[in-house]
Amino acid sequence: MNSTPPPSPSPSSPSSPHSPQSPQSPSAGALSRTERLDRLPVTRRHTRLLTGSGIGWALDAMDVGLIGFIMAALTQHWGLSHTQTSWIASVGFIGMALGATVGGLLADRFGRRHVFALTLLVYGLATGAAALSTGLVMLLVLRFVIGLGLGAELPVASTLVSEFSPRAVRGRMVVLLEAFWAVGWIAAAVIGTLLVPLGDNGWRWAFAIGVIPAAYALVVRLTLPESVRFLESRGRHAEAEATVREFEASEPGPKFLQAGTPAPGDRVLDEAQRDAAIIGTDGDAEVTGIWSKPLRRRTAAFWTVWFCINLSYYGAFTWIPSILASNGYSLVKSFTFTLVITVAQLPGYACAAWLIEKWGRRVTLTTFLVGSACAAGLYGLADAGWQIIAAGCLLSFFNLGAWGALYAVGPELYPTPLRATGTGAATGFGRIASIIAPLIVPPLLVFGGTGILFALFGVAFAVAAVAAYTLPELKGTALAER
Template identity: 85%
Template structure:
């Protein structure tokens, strides 16, 4: 018989979720963030590598720009489906299990892609890779968000997103070093991507399952054990701890919190329920526009530079420099998101992205290309960090992974379209028109972001 009380019943004066919300940052939090972040970085490494591999295969396989664009787009088709169904599966079977499964799927498929004998085989494997990649991101951000102390939840998720820059930089280094080695350099780059398959075992054995998920499934004894492990863990010092200690919680009981966050005193059963409709539409708009601009630009930058007369090595080196600017972008967003709040931070970085995209479209000399590219990298990836922090806060526990996954999946439609529209736009309008379009998309995303609710300092809704 179940004897341990659920979340809604207090243990002492606080429920389990409230106990988690009020904890300092412990070694268990750091381990969770790092463990999830490594998976996130491996995901980014795979996505980043394809831009370098596309540029190489255009030469080695004599591909047209249309064929090359399909290599990128087919992966995003898989990511769209993976994100949508990954969130649903995570709400049903648990965050940790689905996280490990996604790593296994895309790791094995990436290793197999190194053995591709032609374009068709590569496209099939890229689709399977996309399924795993797309499912991982909303699941990992949900898991970290549900464990993070309330006062710095946004900062923790932005720091998780910062691992994307680590993975993309790794991709740029691998692309610069391995891909130009010869006709089979791209195969060695794919072979490195098998690492996530091995890391899936680490995730399965070491990362905890979400307490909120366990309680939503009636597994209260497991939830209590996990909370006690976090409570017994040694607090850490540093940036996160100081932020948590200086922040103020909003003092509301759980029913008041849920009503304040979801706008309804009744349980929310759908992301399109009346109280959710406006935020879901705005959230999906941001996801669509940021995907269109980010993947349209960063997937094609190595190939665009190469087509403009730069050698593969030089274009890859430029891309590596531009990629490094992602790190300070994330760091700035991580600091501002608990100072300015989610909405203002996200909107500001999207406006900066729009301006940087316009500057890149006008750049015609090396220093200007690098400077504008670094600005685009800084603002765009800072916006990504803020966006991932916003998502899990918008929905209650039973719909959290579903809501973030559905928005991610919708955004992936734009990432499918983006690589396909680049070649014709380059032919008819050149780089200026292409990046003007990306700038407009960023501006639309900024307008939509400004309509989202500000949920800084609130507890995650439970129903």
């Protein structure tokens, strides 16, 4: 890919569609701002955006990951039942469900960057306050507030990175963003292993570390750019042009992020054309929302994948430390097992990031979901310590690779006015499963043990794989070209 952006009209020309003073979008004969972004190489500005968003993503993961260790500790320190500890996880996911849906709507209305910073602030402060909890009720209330901020941030961050990423590597960039989740989850496992078992107040210190996102919110507000697509949709063309030029002027980023030469015959579409093209051939169909006729089938499939992957992931990984502890392993040993299993998430993300541009979105997502189904079955049959670790590592590898591919697929399914809403609504629907998952684990363990529990998770992954295969393949297309 050439490092020099395509020529655009001079900004000094009064009639220039890219003039900072012009309230109009680029004319049909010139490249739109979003097309100029699409054709750039990955620059250092892209790398800073990915890193900045990724740090917020990792801090989110650290908060979610810590709760599994804290649940296991509070079972012993507060004498909680499995049902009570289930609600510590589930009430957070209730907040995440509401936050994901509202966050997407707010991001489409007020901008990605502002909502991103606000959500970091909300859940960072609430997490710090949770360290001072005096009882179960107070902890549950704060976990709900934490979930509101956390749920709203995730779809907003992926939308922001997706809208700035060059077309040829968009999937890879979003998967790399998702890979920061593994970094945060590993950090949670390290904190959980080293701090939580130290004493009755170890879990409080783990929560206290979660206040870091509140400080990071200021960094987000000051350094991350606002979405060009959002700015144009609000008529803020001067800001949009300045942002595009900042990316165009930036030096190329790391070579491993770069794509090859664009394929011959690439279409040059302005934003309106690309958003219209997503309707397909049914020109009479009106797109008023994500359940409009042209988008109905992909929304249903997308929601199905989100529901099933949430059910299995949070049902399994939230409870693994507690399940190991209840099976006779000490807190230290069960947490150490979980830490080893968690590390396998990183190669899963790396593999998905490479395959998503090699195989395409649909095949990569489907393959990793099938692998997750098989790994869940193996974990249910595991007995010895080495079998638990081996099956758990496979489950981490495939499951988190599937997560990465899923976040890459989402923003490409919807046109600009509905993009954050579409991804946020799917995330919110998936959170319903994450609410249910921790609650169904205790009765299933009593009824049939680990085997039945992970058989259910395997079936959910298989259903998700079938739904994923029905999604459109969007590799190499413009962001809203289909």
